[in-house]
Amino acid sequence: MELQSSYPPPFRRPSGPAPAVAPDEGSRTTNQIQEQDPIPVVDLQRLDVEGERLGEACRAWGIFRVVNHGVPLDLLTRLRDRARRLFSLPFESKQALLVAPLSYFWGTPVLTPSGSALLGGAQGVNWVEGLNVPLGQLPLLGDGGGGGGGGDDDDEVVTAVASLRNLLQVYGVHLARIAKLLFRAMAEDLRLDPAHSKSYLSESTGFVRLYRYPHCSKAGSDMSGMEAHSDSSVLSILCQDEVGGLELYKDEQWVQVQPVPDALIVNVGDMLQAMSDDEYISVKHRVKVKKPQDRTSVCYFVFPGQDSVIRSSKYRPFTYGDFQAQVQQDVKTLGFKVGLPRFKLD
Numbered sequence: 001m002e003l004q005s006s007y008p009p010p011f012r013r014p015s016g017p018a019p020a021v022a023p024d025e026g027s028r029t030t031n032q033i034q035e036q037d038p039i040p041v042v043d044l045q046r047l048d049v050e051g052e053r054l055g056e057a058c059r060a061w062g063i064f065r066v067v068n069h070g071v072p073l074d075l076l077t078r079l080r081d082r083a084r085r086l087f088s089l090p091f092e093s094k095q096a097l098l099v100a101p102l103s104y105f106w107g108t109p110v111l112t113p114s115g116s117a118l119l120g121g122a123q124g125v126n127w128v129e130g131l132n133v134p135l136g137q138l139p140l141l142g143d144g145g146g147g148g149g150g151g152d153d154d155d156e157v158v159t160a161v162a163s164l165r166n167l168l169q170v171y172g173v174h175l176a177r178i179a180k181l182l183f184r185a186m187a188e189d190l191r192l193d194p195a196h197s198k199s200y201l202s203e204s205t206g207f208v209r210l211y212r213y214p215h216c217s218k219a220g221s222d223m224s225g226m227e228a229h230s231d232s233s234v235l236s237i238l239c240q241d242e243v244g245g246l247e248l249y250k251d252e253q254w255v256q257v258q259p260v261p262d263a264l265i266v267n268v269g270d271m272l273q274a275m276s277d278d279e280y281i282s283v284k285h286r287v288k289v290k291k292p293q294d295r296t297s298v299c300y301f302v303f304p305g306q307d308s309v310i311r312s313s314k315y316r317p318f319t320y321g322d323f324q325a326q327v328q329q330d331v332k333t334l335g336f337k338v339g340l341p342r343f344k345l346d
């Protein structure tokens with residue numbers, strides 16, 4: 001398969017020889033990475049005694065690594081491999097076949113509720129393509145995949161979707177379990193009223209985004225794979241490959257999040273920041289494309305229940321639906337998300 005034909009047209013390399021790829025790029029060892037990286041680590045099997053550590057990580061960083069999470073390493077590896085395989089299929093087949101309940105997008109991660117890409121105008125094209133998968137709708141993806149079949153490439157898309165669906169079914173159950181465990185410990189740390197907080201995390205809202213960040217062949221390039229943003233979720237949980245590129249903003253500088261093979265990255269989203277009365281930080285982060293390889297990541301997002309009203313002393317009461325509608329309107333009219341400040345009390 002000629003990889004170039006799998007990229008959205010603006011991401012394709014002008015014809016000519018492929019640039020040389022340094023063989024050891026992105027292959028530092030886990031130990032070296034862990035020594036260099038200041039991101040807090042939370043052990044999921046010790047949450048009962050690490051609750052305080054978890055709270056500290058959410059207050060000071062808004063992001064942490066989770067280890068001993070119980071997701072087999074092999075599942076993480078296979079999931080990224082399948083995502084890679086799907087993205088390497090021809091662009092036109094992906095566009096034609098990755099249809100509802102899936103949505104295929106590129107150039108922006110912002111989608112309308114119906115799944116079409118929402119390009120705001122003020123921001124340029126993000127060097128990314130993705131697939132949005134609502135986990136609750138996985139059973140609708142029969143063995144026929146996300147669309148009808150035609151030629152060989154189409155059959156390959158259908159097969160790739162079916163095998164992804166099977167992995168995502170298992171992965172989704174693991175991630176819902178992890179989100180629930182973490183949220184329970186966070187709600188305790190924040191002393192949230194259980195009568196309110198029980199609807200603050202609804203597993204049925206979970207969805208997964210698969211991303212490919214195509215490498216950029218221009219030497220010394222520094223493309224924006226994803227603009228700086230905070231997530232609108234309660235929690236987001238990321239599984240990334242070994243290429244790297246995720247950065248978070250802390251103390252007025254960008255900090256690189258090094259890839260660690262068997263750890264997941266969790267970040268606090270806007271909903272949790274509001275629930276916590278701004279004690280926890282919905283961390284600003286972005287993705288940079290600097291390496292000569294494509295990067296693949298799989299991100300899980302989970303939200304409050306549809307009718308759950310978030311109550312806090314800093315914001316007027318709102319539902320996630322209110323928040324999402326405001327974000328969509330701001331992206332359309334201003335070109336960017338304003339987010340929580342829209343709901344802040346004076």
Ligand SMILES: O=C(O)CCC(=O)C(=O)O
Nearest residue numbers: 209211231246287297299
């Ligand atoms: O791909 C990544 O590392 C991050 C993705 C992300 O920040 C998002 O989808 O909100």
Ligand SMILES: [Fe+2]
Nearest residue numbers: 229230231285
């Ligand atoms: Fe994000």
